[in-house]
Amino acid sequence: MSSTPRRAIARCLSTCLLFGALAPLQAAESPQPKLVVAIAVDQLSSDVFTEYRPLYQAGLKRLAGGVVFPRGHQSHAATETCPGHSTILTGTRPARSGIIANDWVVPSLPRTINGRQTFSVYCVEKPGPAGSSTDESTLTPDTLLVPTLGDRMKARDPATRVVSVAGKDRAAVMLGGHNADLTLWWTSEGFRTYDGRQASIPKSIAETLNADMRKSYSQPTVPKLPAACASRSRELKLSEGVSIGTLQRLPGNSRRWRATPAMDAFTVDAALAAAKSFNLGRNESIDLLAVSLSGTDYTGHYYGTEGAEMCTQQLALDQSLGRLLAGLDKMKVPYVVAMTADHGGADATERNRARGVVAVERIDPSLQPVRINAALAADFPDLPKPLVINENYFANDIYLNANLPAERRAAVLEATAQMYRRHPQVAAVFTKNELIAAEPPSGPVDEWTLLDRAKASFNAQRSGDLIVLLKPYVSLYYTPENPETDYSSSHGSAWGYDRRVPIVFWWHGVNGFQQPAAVETVDIAPTLAKLIGLDVPAAEFDGRALPVVQP
Structure with a gap:
């Protein structure tokens, strides 16, 4: 270990000890914050958090000494990613927020992308009109149909500053x-924001940090295996x-750079630089800093949630969060x-x-849409093609x-539903009408039925005519017929x-303290608001304020 990290750790320890000495005097008191910090770790499941909790030594160890709900639920x-981030600071489920997926389809809005007609809309996209190309699209928060906590804070006090920094654009926008005064996300060219608002990026990020990041991204990555991860280093063909399963050298300009510790480290650097530039927490108002770290998600997709890669990522994430907290201190x-x-x-x-x-x-x-359409075409040869649209x-x-034709839609819908229901990998199929009629979910979230879970995702204006849920442990990626990605693992299911x-x-x-009962991420915003x-x-939240201050 170099001397610089040792000094940083020493400073962090001294700060922790200082505040720790004050803890008994404040133990039963509510915090009186000038700054709210919301942290999202992309794809940090409860299973991974619990597995690596004994190995955390820095930021995650400090946070795990707080009020912990290990069985939270999206x-x-x-x-x-997009629906999950949307719940955190809105306190609402996708059914209300409208963020039903990373992408959804607008059947009446075909556009041209790389010479191909598409009906898909990205979750933070304002698309051009029908017949346009993606060049006419812009990123926007307007797809979010409800206010965030930051929006509400600004409505109460316009002097409130809101800064959101993330590895992904959709994460930054949703939080x-x-x-927001600044919405910042990673690209291979550097951190950027909405078109026309580049001037809002602090110079320390736009110039120095982005240059350093591009240099890191362009050079080969030679990962080092932490000693604590040696037992997890086993090759899996x-x-x-x-x-996967063992650390491998990456060439420069590799998309897998996103799955290295550098991704989160630069995001933390950008968040701290932005917080300093906007003087967060130093004015009369209460400010908000949102940070989303994407490295764990890319690690999980490329290499799975176990193995040397995830172990290395978790220990690096712990250190990055330690630097974030030390910088806030x-x-x-x-x-x-x-x-x-x-x-x-x-x-x-x-x-x-x-x-x-x-x-x-x-x-x-x-289950590919092209195969489903081909199977349906024999029964409906005279109808417009494709009969059903699902572009993933x-x-x-x-x-x-x-x-x-309106008089034929019911027959096509029923035939499509039956085709999915007969498939051995499908757990459930719900029609739009069934979901509209269903009661909103209630009761313990870990006991919800599949219908309850689908209802929480369903927005009548944006969701599909059918909702199809796969059985547990059916992975979407790494099949010979899906050459568009080199991901080995997936998420997106309705399962625990x-x-x-x-x-x-x-x-x-x-x-x-630790509270093991199941709660929801939509409980976070009302808790912070309180x-x-x-x-x-x-009534404006789907969640509730959790009891985080012990009497």
Whole structure:
């Protein structure tokens, strides 16, 4: 270890000891923050958090000394990045927020992308008109149909500053909301923001940090295996010439750079630089800093949730969060932290199978939309094609062609539903009408039915004509018929390993405890609102304020 990290750790320890000495005086008191810090760790499942908790030594160890809900839930069925991030600071499920998936289909809006007609809309995209290209699209928060906590804080006090920094654009937009002072996300060229707002990026990021990041990204990556991860370093062959489980050297400009510790480290650097530039927490108002770290998600996708890669990532994440907290300490402002994840994730199918997980398999190519359409075409040869639209390799939402004659739509819908229901990898199929008629979910979130989970994801204006849910441990990626990605593992299902995420609240002097009952990520925003004295009618949240201050 170099001398610089040793000095940083020493400073962090001294700061922790200082605040720790004050803890008994404040143990039973609510925090009085000037800064709210929301942290999302992309794909940090409760399973991974629990597995690596004994190894955390820095930021995650400190946070785990707070109020910990190890069985938090992203309660909806479509456990993807955009819906998951949308729940955290809105307090609403996708059914209300409208963020039903990373992408959804607008059957009446075909556009041209790379010479191909498409009906798909990205979750933070304002598309051009029908017939346009993606060049006419812009990123926007307007797809989010509800306010975020930051939006509400600004409505109460316009002097409030809101900064959102993330590894992914959709994460930054969902956390930042409609009126953020800075919404910043990673690209291979550097951190950027909305078109026309580049001047809002601090020079320390736009110039120095982005240059350093491009240099890191362009150079080969030679990962080092921490000693604590040695027992997890075991090669697992997925196919001839493709293996995971051991750290491998990456060439420069590799997309897999996103799955190295550098991704989160630069995101933390950007968050601290932005917090300093905007003087967060140092004014009369209460400010908000949202940070989403994407490295764990990319690690999980490329290499699975076990193995040397995830172990290395978790220890590096711990150090990055330690630097974030130490940097916030140096600002000398009282702050409160809420940490969670946008979704969980499953390990690679082959490793799950080797470790005794029953019924794990890769998705059957017959579930591809092109195959479904081909099978349906024989029964409806005279109708416009394609009959159904689903532009991913597989997605939960299935849409009928907008040009189908009204008197034939019911027959096409029923035939499509029956085709999915007969498939051995499908757990449930719900029609739009069934979901509209269903009661909103209630009761313990871990006991919800599949209908409840689908209802939490369903928005009548955006969701498909059918919602199709796969059986547990059916992985979407790494099949010969899906060459568009080199991911080995997936998430997005309605099952516990994708829904369960940790939820943690922490502040200096917190009287920490662990509450093992199941709660939801939509409980975070009302909890933070209560801590900062922000009055929001309960009906505007799907969640509730959790008891995080012990009497």
